[in-house]
Structures are given as C-alpha cells and as structure tokens.
Amino acid sequence: MQGPFYRKTVTTFDFENYLKGKQQEVNAALEKLWKDVVAPPTPLIPAMRYSLLAGGKRLRPILCIAGCEAAGGSQADVMPVACALELVHTYSLIHDDLPAMDDDDLRRGKPTCHKEFDEATAVLAGDALLTAAFETIAAAGCDQRGDALKWLEVIHLVARAAGYSGMVQGQMMDISSGKEITLEELDTIYLLKTGALIEASVQAGAILGGGGSGEINALGAYGRKIGLAFQIVDDILDVEGKTEIIGKPVGSDQAHEKATGHSLMGREQAKARANELIDSALQELSLFGAKGEPLVALARYIVNRRR
Amino acid sequence: MQGPFYRKTVTTFDFENYLKGKQQEVNAALEKLWKDVVAPPTPLIPAMRYSLLAGGKRLRPILCIAGCEAAGGSQADVMPVACALELVHTYSLIHDDLPAMDDDDLRRGKPTCHKEFDEATAVLAGDALLTAAFETIAAAGCDQRGDALKWLEVIHLVARAAGYSGMVQGQMMDISSGKEITLEELDTIYLLKTGALIEASVQAGAILGGGGSGEINALGAYGRKIGLAFQIVDDILDVEGKTEIIGKPVGSDQAHEKATGHSLMGREQAKARANELIDSALQELSLFGAKGEPLVALARYIVNRRR
Numbered sequence: 001m002q003g004p005f006y007r008k009t010v011t012t013f014d015f016e017n018y019l020k021g022k023q024q025e026v027n028a029a030l031e032k033l034w035k036d037v038v039a040p041p042t043p044l045i046p047a048m049r050y051s052l053l054a055g056g057k058r059l060r061p062i063l064c065i066a067g068c069e070a071a072g073g074s075q076a077d078v079m080p081v082a083c084a085l086e087l088v089h090t091y092s093l094i095h096d097d098l099p100a101m102d103d104d105d106l107r108r109g110k111p112t113c114h115k116e117f118d119e120a121t122a123v124l125a126g127d128a129l130l131t132a133a134f135e136t137i138a139a140a141g142c143d144q145r146g147d148a149l150k151w152l153e154v155i156h157l158v159a160r161a162a163g164y165s166g167m168v169q170g171q172m173m174d175i176s177s178g179k180e181i182t183l184e185e186l187d188t189i190y191l192l193k194t195g196a197l198i199e200a201s202v203q204a205g206a207i208l209g210g211g212g213s214g215e216i217n218a219l220g221a222y223g224r225k226i227g228l229a230f231q232i233v234d235d236i237l238d239v240e241g242k243t244e245i246i247g248k249p250v251g252s253d254q255a256h257e258k259a260t261g262h263s264l265m266g267r268e269q270a271k272a273r274a275n276e277l278i279d280s281a282l283q284e285l286s287l288f289g290a291k292g293e294p295l296v297a298l299a300r301y302i303v304n305r306r307r
Numbered sequence: 308m309q310g311p312f313y314r315k316t317v318t319t320f321d322f323e324n325y326l327k328g329k330q331q332e333v334n335a336a337l338e339k340l341w342k343d344v345v346a347p348p349t350p351l352i353p354a355m356r357y358s359l360l361a362g363g364k365r366l367r368p369i370l371c372i373a374g375c376e377a378a379g380g381s382q383a384d385v386m387p388v389a390c391a392l393e394l395v396h397t398y399s400l401i402h403d404d405l406p407a408m409d410d411d412d413l414r415r416g417k418p419t420c421h422k423e424f425d426e427a428t429a430v431l432a433g434d435a436l437l438t439a440a441f442e443t444i445a446a447a448g449c450d451q452r453g454d455a456l457k458w459l460e461v462i463h464l465v466a467r468a469a470g471y472s473g474m475v476q477g478q479m480m481d482i483s484s485g486k487e488i489t490l491e492e493l494d495t496i497y498l499l500k501t502g503a504l505i506e507a508s509v510q511a512g513a514i515l516g517g518g519g520s521g522e523i524n525a526l527g528a529y530g531r532k533i534g535l536a537f538q539i540v541d542d543i544l545d546v547e548g549k550t551e552i553i554g555k556p557v558g559s560d561q562a563h564e565k566a567t568g569h570s571l572m573g574r575e576q577a578k579a580r581a582n583e584l585i586d587s588a589l590q591e592l593s594l595f596g597a598k599g600e601p602l603v604a605l606a607r608y609i610v611n612r613r614r
Binding site: 034037039040043044045048095098101118119120121123124126127128130131132134135138139141142148151153155156159160163164165168169171173175176188192 | 346347349350351352405408427428430431433435437439445446448449455456459466469470471472476478479480482483499
C-alpha cells in the first residue's frame with residue numbers, strides 16, 4: 001500500500017468530520033427516494049435503490065453542496081440537485097458495468113446491478129435513475145418557485161455535462177480506445193467522462209447558491225481540474241490498489257488492454273500531474289476565502305484518497 | 308390485409324395533408340439536431356441520428372403540437388418539446404430492442420441500432436438521446452425566458468411520464484410478464500409503457516400553449532385513452548400485419564410467448580375496445596370546438612393506421 005502522496009498542509013478545518021457529516025446527510029436524502037412509492041411489484045425500484053445505496057463516496061453531491069455554500073447559499077437549497085447528480089453518476093456506473101461495455105462483476109465491493117438482478121433490469125434501472133435525476137430537479141424547482149430560470153439553467157447544465165457532449169461521449173471514446181492513444185486524447189476522454197459532471201456539480205451548486213458569474217466561472221475551472229485529477233488518481237489506484245479496498249478487480253483496465261495515464265506516462269509522472277492540477281484548482285478558489293475551505297479540502301481529498 | 312375498422316365520418320378537415328405537413332416540419336427540426344456539432348469522431352452521434360431519423364410516425368411530437376394549438380398556442384412555442392418527446396421515444400425503442408430485452412433485429416424496416424452499430428453504442432446512443440431530450444427542453448426554456456416555471460413543469464411532466472412511474476416501469480412489467488396475466492394488468496402495462504408518454508405529449512403542448520387547468524386535464528384524459536387504444540391496435544397489427552408494412556417481424560410478441568390484448572380477448576373484441584376508447588377520448592375534446600379538429604383526426608388515425 002502506498003501512503004497519501006499529496007503533501008499535507010495545516011488547516012483548522014476538520015475535513016474528516018465535514019466529509020462524514022455530508023455523506024450521512026446525502027445518504028439520508030438518497031435513502032428517502034422512492035422508499036414509500038406505491039409501484040408495481042417489479043425489480044425496477046429495488047434495482048435502482050440497490051445500486052444507489054451501495055455506498056459510494058457521494059463526491060458529486062458534496063461538491064454541489066460545497067459549491068452552493070461557497071457562493072453563499074445553504075445546503076437545503078441544493079439537496080435535490082445534489083441527489084440528482086448521484087442518480088446520474090449511479091446510472092452511468094450501472095450502464096458502464098454492463099457486459100456489452102466494461103463487463104464488470106463487482107462495484108463498490110458488491111455484485112454489479114446486472115449480476116445482482118439481470119441485464120434487462122440493469123439497463124432499465126439505469127434509464128430510470130437518469131430520468132429520475134431530471135424529475136427530481138424539476139420537482140424541486142417547481143416547489144421552490146422563487147427563481148425558475150435558475151433551475152432551468154441547472155437542468156441544462158447537468159444534461160449537457162451528462163450527454164453527448166459530456167459523460168456519455170467520454171464513455172463512448174473510452175470503450176472505443178485501445179492502446180494507441182495520445183496523452184491529449186486521454187485527457188479529452190477524462191474531461192468528458194469524469195470532468196464534465198464534476199464541473200457541473202460544483203457549478204450547479206454555485207448557481208442555486210446565488211453566485212455571480214465570476215464565482216460560477218471560477219468554480220467551473222476548479223471542477224474541470226479536480227475532475228481530471230480524479231481520473232488520473234483512479235488510474236493509479238487501479239494499478240496500486242487492492243480489490244478489497246477499491247471494490248473492483250485491480251488492474252481491470254490493464255486486463256482490457258486500455259491505455260491509461262499511468263501506462264502512458266508512468267506512475268510518478270502521473271502523480272506529479274495530479275498534484276499540479278490540484279494546485280492549479282486551488283488557485284481558482286481565491287475569491288472565496290474561508291468559505292472555500294471545504295472545496296480546498298475536497299480537492300486534496302481527491303488526490304489523497306485510497307479508493 | 309384488413310381495411311380500417313374505425314367508422315369514417317365526414318369532416319372538412321384535411322387530415323392527410325395535416326399529418327404529412329406536420330411530419331415534414333417535425334422531421335426538419337429533428338434533422339437539424341447535432342448536424343453541425345463538433346464532436347469527437349465516435350459513432351455516438353451517428354447512432355443517435357440513425358435511429359432518430361429512421362422514419363417514425365412522429366405521433367408524440369404531432370400530438371404535442373396539436374395540444375398546444377388546441378390550447379391557443381403556436382407550433383413554434385413547442386417545437387423543441389415536440390422534438391424532445393421523439394428523442395425520448397427513440398431512446399426507448401433502442402433500449403427495448405437490445406438483446407437483453409426484446410432482442411429485435413428490425414425496427415421501422417431497418418436494422419435496429421445495436422445491429423447497425425453494436426450493443427455498447429446502442430446503449431450509449433439511447434442514454435444520450437434521453438439526456439438530450441431534457442437538454443433540449445431546458446435550453447428552449449432558458450432562451451424563451453418568458454415563463455420559466457411552465458418549462459420546469461413540462462420537464463417534470465415528461466420525466467415523470469418517462470421514468471419509474473411511467474414508461475420505464477411499463478417496459479419492466481412488460482418484459483417480466485408471461486402468458487399468466489389478467490386484462491387489468493395488461494392495461495396497466497399499456498398505460499405505463501405507451502399511455503403515459505402520449506398523455507404527457509398532449510399535456511406538455513397544452514401547458515406551453517397557455518391552456519387552463521380544465522383544458523390540460525381534458526387533454527390528459529384524451530391522451531391516456533388514445534394511448535391505450537394505440538397499444539391495443541399495435542397488438543392487432545402485430546398479428547395481422549405484414550413485416551414489410553409494419554417494419555418488424557410479424558407475430559414477434561407471440562413468438563416471445565407474451566400475452567397481448569389480442570390473445571386475451573380475441574381480435575374482434577380488441578377492436579371494439581379500441582373504438583370505444585377513441586369515442587370516449589373524443590368526448591374529452593368538447594371544450595375545444597374547431598381547434599380540437601386535429602386531435603379528433605389524430606385519435607381516429609390511431610385506430611385506422613396500418614402500421
């Protein structure tokens with residue numbers, strides 16, 4: 001096992017408690033979704049909840065909340081959007097794990113959705129989670145009534161980040177790519193597949209938190225950089241980690257003969273690059289002062305995490 | 308070949324021209340989507356456009372436009388929503404045709420998306436079409452600015468109709484059902500799988516066309532009834548039709564050992580039921596007078612169509 005490779009700096013901000021607290025609050029909000037819905041007795045909602053509640057890091061919801069709070073808003077303003085981002089993320093994991101795609105049997109240490117249920121149910125559970133994301137945001141926007149245009153902007157932002165010009169396109173490039181790929185192309189894949197939704201998460205929070213365009217743009221740049229760093233660290237963990245810790249078979253990318261940042265530039269250079277990206281991301285936060293502390297800590301967490 | 312079984316009534320409204328004209332206008336709007344988008348050279352957008360432009364009836368977009376015009380709005384107000392409804396419908400066809408679901412090789416007389424491309428591309432093209440539907444509505448709402456809350460309501464309506472309490476749930480029930488099913492359960496499947504999105508199509512048009520709640524409710528009831536009739540007629544066509552005309556293998560439901568209205572109540576009774584539903588749907592249109600003529604004709608078309 002490698003230790004954390006990003007240097008530690010002294011801060012009074014208790015990130016461990018912050019992270020745990022936010023994860024619990026997000027999990028509580030997710031847990032409530034469709035719990036008491038009266039629905040036909042099919043495995044659809046059980047499969048949606050199975051994958052959603054399988055214990056992720058909740059990074060996108062927490063970035064959304066942190067973005068909102070940095071811009072002056074409160075958590076309650078964006079919790080439905082935070083949940084929606086996790087729904088989008090979960091749907092993408094379910095579909096990426098399908099036999100026709102990455103064909104993974106384990107996710108977050110548990111059988112993937114199509115292994116626990118079946119392939120048809122997994123396709124539909126993913127579809128329903130994606131649809132529910134937009135239903136959730138729209139419902140909250142209709143309830144809130146105050147500033148409907150901002151909610152429309154958030155839906156537009158999330159959809160653009162998730163679709164053919166963002167996450168889905170990134171996954172398409174990823175599965176079509178082989179070993180013959182440049183570092184630049186790999187960056188594009190990472191920015192689309194992971195960076196776009198992370199960027200949208202922070203920005204959606206900032207929009208609903210009442211941020212001005214300067215703040216929203218700064219958080220967008222921050223999000224893109226930490227998103228890219230996140231994926232680079234994922235590569236490293238894929239090679240270094242142990243199955244029990246990261247919850248998916250180690251070296252699964254290598255087994256599939258995919259190029260990764262790790263294989264293209266070597267581990268040490270990949271780590272250095274992740275650190276540079278985080279440094280650069282932190283500079284984007286200068287506008288926010290103490291209100292940006294959670295975002296600073298989240299950026300560092302992204303490179304220090306072990307899974 | 309059977310002739311049309313719904314009785315003809317005299318009207319001065321030229322439905323054939325209306326339908327052709329609307330189909331051309333909807334097709335022109337769909338044709339423009341992502342035509343000039345600068346995107347990575349993956350098959351994602353080609354696959355999305357392949358299935359979208361494979362020549363459907365455009366029933367949902369036209370019902371949306373007709374609902375809008377009946378409520379006093381104009382086609383330009385809702386064309387983005389009309390397109391979005393066809394994106395949702397097309398995504399559902401792509402995913403329903405997958406090997407893990409209905410495993411169909413032909414759709415609208417052409418190879419299905421996963422046959423023309425591959426399975427992974429088909430999953431992602433469906434995902435991207437669904438996401439693009441919400442992006443399209445949100446973008447139009449942001450541009451229009453006038454009444455953002457109505458656009459949020461439309462997104463909520465479409466998402467609810469498409470997801471776990473509508474279309475996706477209907478498909479889930481459909482693939483889990485066998486021959487042991489009651490007519491009541493079959494109605495539920497049809498109402499969820501087909502009725503919900505058709506209902507939302509007409510209602511979304513009415514909302515953006517400025518309809519009052521009485522009009523919106525009446526069009527909802529109309530939509531549910533014609534949606535159910537549509538699916539009953541589909542069953543009949545599945546048995547009666549010829550592959551060249553309906554564009555998918557005849558009797559594919561029978562081959563899969565699924566119960567259909569046709570197999571549960573017999574052809575003549577199924578036809579009578581479709582006609583009753585259409586009669587009842589037409590009564591919902593009394594509010595609209597001459598403005599409802601296209602909706603009257605569309606309801607009749609649904610039972611008279613041969614594919």
